[in-house]
Amino acid sequence: MTSQTTPIELHYWPTPNGWKISIMLEELGVPYEVKYVNIGKGEQFEPAFLAISPNNRMPAIVDPDGPDGAPISVFESGAILQYLGRKFGRFYPADERSRVEVEQWLFWQMGGLGPMAGQAHHFRIYAPETIPYAIDRYTNECNRLYGVMNRRLADRDYLAGDYSIADIASFGWTRSHERQGQDLNDFPNLKRWFDAMQSRPAVMRGVELGQEHRRNLAGDKEASKVLFGQTAR
Known part of the structure; x- marks a missing residue:
């Protein structure tokens, strides 16, 4: 089983898609560092984030211990789960x-x-x-x-x-x-x-991550513009 010495960067906001990766990392028990991406304020459009997640969606990860020893970034929650499952040999069978x-x-x-x-x-x-x-x-x-x-x-x-x-x-x-x-x-x-x-304790730790940042955006017109008014521009 692969060991992880350097923390994985988790670019995250507490949503159902974000929870997928926080749960997985908690289940694996590997070190990770949370980088919050406030999607209600448009932080997902910042150039630094777009460099690792070109679809301007979180979650994304940066693994400093990539497959060839160099850092690798992964976006799309399903792809991240597959990557982590392959790397650590858990929750994603080899057969x-x-x-x-x-x-x-x-x-x-x-x-x-x-x-x-x-x-x-x-x-x-x-x-x-x-x-x-x-x-x-x-x-x-x-x-x-x-x-x-x-x-x-x-x-x-x-x-x-x-x-x-x-x-x-x-x-x-x-x-x-x-x-x-x-x-x-x-x-x-x-x-x-x-x-x-x-x-499962790891599941609950995963969904509790960043709950202090989670709020109901219903009725927040500015956040709604950011979240639901996106075009190619």
């Missing part, structure tokens, strides 16, 4: 069949659960006007995705069998289930998984 199992559910979260839940949050909480069709569309899609997880977890403890980066990726978005109009009591297998995730 190809097992790895594919994990990757299916990691990409399911990246392409489905995260974006759909994010849209549900937006139209249910942050949108400046109530749009019933959009609220129903994304609330219902979250409900469908929760049903997919519930069926998957009927005969296993975790999404890919053993605890993995797929579970780490999915937890933060299900933690916000009430904001998506979902009741975990409607999904008993998912609720069992959710409770098991919350019982």
Whole structure:
């Protein structure tokens, strides 16, 4: 197993995507240093951050002990989880069949659960006007995705069998289930998984990181302009 002597830089804000990496680093028990990126104030557009995360989104990491001994930066939460899993040989199996199992559910979260839940949050909480069709569309899609997880977890403890980066990726978005109009009591297998995730000390340390910075941005017009008014310019 690879050891880490120099802290990994975590460029972070306490959101479901940010939690993926703080949880992973806590689970690994490796040294890391937090660099807060206040997304409500537009710090994600600063040149120094764009140099490591050109999509102007956090999280991102800089690992001073890269694969060839030189620093490496990684953006996109799923790619970061894969990188850390490969480097430290944990929560991301080396066996190809097992790895594919994990990757299916990691990409399911990246392409489905995260974006759909994010849209549900937006139209249910942050949108400046109530749009019933959009609220129903994304609330219902979250409900469908929760049903997919519930069926998957009927005969296993975790999404890919053993605890993995797929579970780490999915937890933060299900933690916000009430904001998506979902009741975990409607999904008993998912609720069992959710409770098991919350019982892991490293998971809770990960989601508690930087909670003093987290606030409800609903109604904050300036923050909304920064977060939701972005164009190519």
